[in-house]
Amino acid sequence: MNASQPGLLIEPQHLDGKVYDGGWKCPSGQAEAVSPGNGERLGWVGLAGAEDVKAAAKSARNAQAIWAATPYEQRAAVLRKAASLAENHREELAEWLVRESGSTIPKAQFEVGITIKVLYEASAMPSQAAGQVLPSEPGRLNLARRRPLGVVGIISPFNFPLYLAMRAVAPAVAVGNAVVLKPDPRTSIGGGHVIARLFEEAGLPVGVLAVLPGDGAAGGALCDATDVAMVHFTGSTSAGRRVGETAGRNLKKVSLELGGKNSIIVLDDADLDLAVKNAIWSTYLHQGQICMSAGRILVQETISNAFVSKFTDHVATLTAGDPSAGTFALGPLISHHQVEHAAKLVDAAVAAGADLKTGGTQDGLFFAPTVLANVKSGNPAFYEEIFAPVAVITTFGTDEEAVSLANDTDYGLSAAIISRSVGRAFALGDRLKVGLLHINDATVNDEVINPFGGVGASGNGTSIGGPANWEEFTQWQWVTVKAEAPSYPL
Structure with a gap:
């Protein structure tokens, strides 16, 4: 791939050791991006430290309220634009997956395809019903509505780096959350920089998305950060236990998609x-x-x-x-x-x-x-x-x-x-x-529109995908409305 070729999503300035937090910034550290297939150096990626994560979470919290109040048509348009950009850059995205994650070409092409599907599916969420009208006594309107959680922290793995990050980022953003994404540092380009660039070019407001590759300390900071309301983790069961323990201790919602036998x-x-x-x-x-x-x-x-x-x-x-x-x-x-x-x-x-x-x-x-x-x-x-x-x-x-x-x-x-x-x-x-x-099918299956999750040591009973996304990335609020306040007897 010729990095100087015009029209590329990932340009040389995105491979010089920076991270994305509303702009491309120098974080606490850097790491060399290396192809596992041949040892080729692909560039440099930034590595966020705990303070970088906390600062990004604070910025995301400030941006989230404005994003959640943005008309649904505008939120949907950003997701559709990101999907269109991904379609236009299919070959480039697949090539990054091949070079950085060791994906075969068919696997990489498949991953890009379902990532595009995730974006289009998420783009429909802002215009979907976000609640229910409940039965109640005469004279009172009784509602249950879905509201965004706030800032969602996402920790994603190396194996399907683009898809397994985007399947959480896209619906979380669609329903009005801000996101701090920590991709695996070994696949920070295909599973991080690409996502930052898609949303940057699609016009997502500054602060709504941060992409901060980092090690376990960065993930721990995400679980500790007071401005983060939820952590979605995909990875090993041993690491998931630590994420669940830390996030749970901080009373965050936790979604764990872990290993399997x-x-x-x-x-x-x-x-x-x-x-x-x-x-x-x-x-x-x-x-x-x-x-x-x-x-x-x-x-x-x-x-x-x-x-x-x-x-x-x-x-x-x-x-x-x-x-x-x-x-x-x-x-x-x-x-x-x-x-x-x-x-x-x-x-x-x-x-x-x-x-x-x-x-x-x-x-x-x-x-x-x-x-x-x-x-x-x-x-x-x-x-x-x-x-x-x-x-x-x-x-x-x-x-x-x-x-x-x-x-x-x-x-x-x-x-x-x-x-x-x-x-x-x-x-x-x-x-x-x-x-x-x-x-009569294989164990490896995902169609984007299906709830995906495991039990036991494979997860904590939550699911992501399709109808499960509303449950995953929003919380219920009960609302009642009366024409006039009642006169209670006390």
Whole structure:
């Protein structure tokens, strides 16, 4: 990408170590933006400290009241303009995702597409009904109306950096909130700077959005800041616990979308070829670095040998490489820490009795697509979230056993069941403790218009997306109106 090319959304001045807070400013620190695919330096991004976060939250609170009072047509127009700009810069946005996050080209294009959809869906929210007329006594108007929370803090991850940030930013802004976004510092451009530029160019008033990449201290400051009313976090369960503890102690609303150890269940009446394709997609999309990735493939014993054979043969054809240099099925993992974590778990799984069918090797940040079969309950790979291109295959005898195995986890995000009998699959799925259930589809799914959230260690029971956005980013206010104040007897 030629950074000097006119008409780009991200220009050289946006890659010189600044953050966005109503303008491009120098924060407390800086970091080099590096491509995980080839080590290329992409530029410099600013890193916000605690004081930067607190100052941005205060500015956002001052701007929020004016933004909330802005006529709904104007708020909607800003969202539509941001969506139009994203459409015009599709290729540039996708290229940043490829270069900065290690996304393959199809994954990056898909992410840009659903991000545009998020913006258009959010642009409809300002003109939607924001409350209800409740029954009451004669002579009194009884209303329940939705009002913005104030300032929403958003902490977003590296894996789908653009979409997982925008799915919260867009609806929060649409209903009249201001936002302070802290993207993962490893994907600050595609998951932060791009969003700042879209809204800057779309005419969002100064102060309504701040984009401040930073480390855990910046996230902690967001949870502590008195001017922040809510924190929405997407990331690991361990980090989510800390966010929930700090934000809860400060009496903030908290929304947590965390990790998962998700199961795709292949019943004995399944079409094996389709089952393999759905399991491949569930396991290896974006190198398995997705909260909805299939951490377990549960296969009925009578078809397990045939399934493992077909599955392993398919996996052996998957290629891995720098997605900016060619067409590959898999790109790099995000960091050496993640590679080491995956390698350690694969070794531990084999030591505990799993069969390594293929893969298990690494070259820098590239981890070979791996298949572990004969993984028993109790094996480390059966319980731990790997977040890498590693398939964990476990067999079961009865539908009852499949339910037991799938529920044998603290997580509760996504599950999928492959079967020719929808009734049988639904009866099984109805007993799974998950927030997302897919019959004859993959565990990795999102259509923007759907409520998305997990239970247990996968979240705190909240949802984001579609009709859930009103619940997420507003609060109820009860209003009564009488023509004349009553004369009470006291």
